[in-house]
Amino acid sequence: MLQKTDVRQLRSTIVGIVLLALMLFPVYWMVNVSLQGGGTAANSSFFPTDITFDGYRRAWEDQTGNLVTSMIVALGAVAVSLAVATPAAYALARFRLRGMGIFLFVLLLAQMIPGIVIANSLYTLFNDLGLLNTYAGLILANATHGIPFAILIMSAFMRSIPPALTEAARVDGAGHFRAFWSIIVPVSRNSLITAGLFSFLFAWSDFMFGLTLTTGADIKPITLGIYDYLQGNVQSWGPVMASAVISSIPAVVLLVLAQRYIAAGALGGAVK
């Protein structure tokens, strides 16, 4: 016979599944409609009984270039974010320099600046520098999404690394950079991966900079490709939803991977 607590737990699980189903209904709908093809049906049926990949075929024709752009920009933003943020995170975690408190404060504030403010000014700056409609411009701008966040989470992690680990290397004559590069970076690997994954996702999902810092069709991120569909009357929702599904893949991958990286205590083996 079932215990009373078992029944209650089972009921909670069922309620939980119902809540999740309600919350993820739009995601289901996205996938469902994406499989109903490129027709101009007045509405979508509840299940994709006639599965067709026409929507994906159309999406692929329209969006391949934009997907490549998004990939280049997001990977570039990860590289810039990590290159800038990792040494800074280490300095904030370990050194005692005057003015570091202020810098930390500025980083917290920087995350709160509305993107439109940055876009407004960067447009004129990039116009002068010839960085509008370039990968470099988008990469540099998109790193604003990731850098403050990356510095803050990595330095939180690096604070937990025992100072003894680098002091030993310093006594052996290694400079700060050697100690940083050959000890701190490998030990902090998981926090770097977490920071990198989120920087990727932020840049991949970016809308603001794609909208304001590109003007033509040559360099256009996938988010803007989707936005283009949404302007005016949508004739056929299949390709729109297929593009949305494709653009969501990195988030799904992150949801599976980052769980592990956030949870993993990176120090596990390093000190022993």
Place this chain on the structure above:
Amino acid sequence: MTTTTLAAGSARAAAAPGYGAGRRRRRARTRERTAQWMFLVPAIAYVLVFFGYPIVKNLAMGSQDYTVRTFVSGEAPWVGLANYAEVVSSSLFRTTVLNTALFTVGSILGQFVIGLLFALFFKRRFPLGNVLRSLLLLPWLLPMIAGTAVWKWILDQDGGILNEALGTIGIAPVHWLTSPDVALVAVIIVNVWIGIPFNMTLLYSGLQNIPDELYEAGALDGATGARAFWHITWPNLRPVVSVVLVLGVIYTLKVLDIILGLTGGGPANATQTLATDSYRRSFQEFSFGTGAAVSNILIVVSLVFAVVYLRVNRRAVDE
């Protein structure tokens, strides 16, 4: 690079025994400090260019006649507060401020209440609880424009599933995105959907930090259920609640994707907020001066909440 100069430097210092000891120590200390600063130089430079410069530039543009012509002639005459006067006196301003306030309050209220209910629910231990809770993060992790796209179809007045569902219980089709009366409600619904996971996650971790002993002691005094919530959970959760609410306000103030994707600020400016209006002025009308003026107003509002956040956060850490 830092390593080699440092190593060379210390080798030279070691090879010069007759050198003044105090001076050498001072020089070594300067060198050490320089080496340490080198770690921060890229980040400081980046922050100055990509956060510092835009703010200064935006403040300046707010007082300049900055238009398309400026890009050709390079001239942007100073106009003092004329841009602000133009923005504030336009009939649109009252609408955008009101919309921004309603959008923010409505979104926060919905996200917070539902997020808290979810957090309380998932605090129970039950099979699959953790898996279900982490899957709930998905709406927040998706590119906002992807979520916006599917909602635009769900909310469609003719073929949308929401109106079809409402139709089966006898409710006439609602013009979610095309009627000025309900469009703001529609964008709030979508923003709430995106914000629930964030609220739930922070509140859930706050709940986890309340010691079980408090509930055990409370139960002895007869505090269970709703009374336990008001006398134990809520007071202990207050610092986290403040942080969640303030961060929610700051994030909601900058929302652009959802509104542009769903309604483009329309119909008849019914969903025009300070953020979308700033975008519209700068990038659709190329009136960068007034666009900057609007976003400067937005900065001030965000800044007020940012300062509140930092103070609340410090108190939360202290406690």
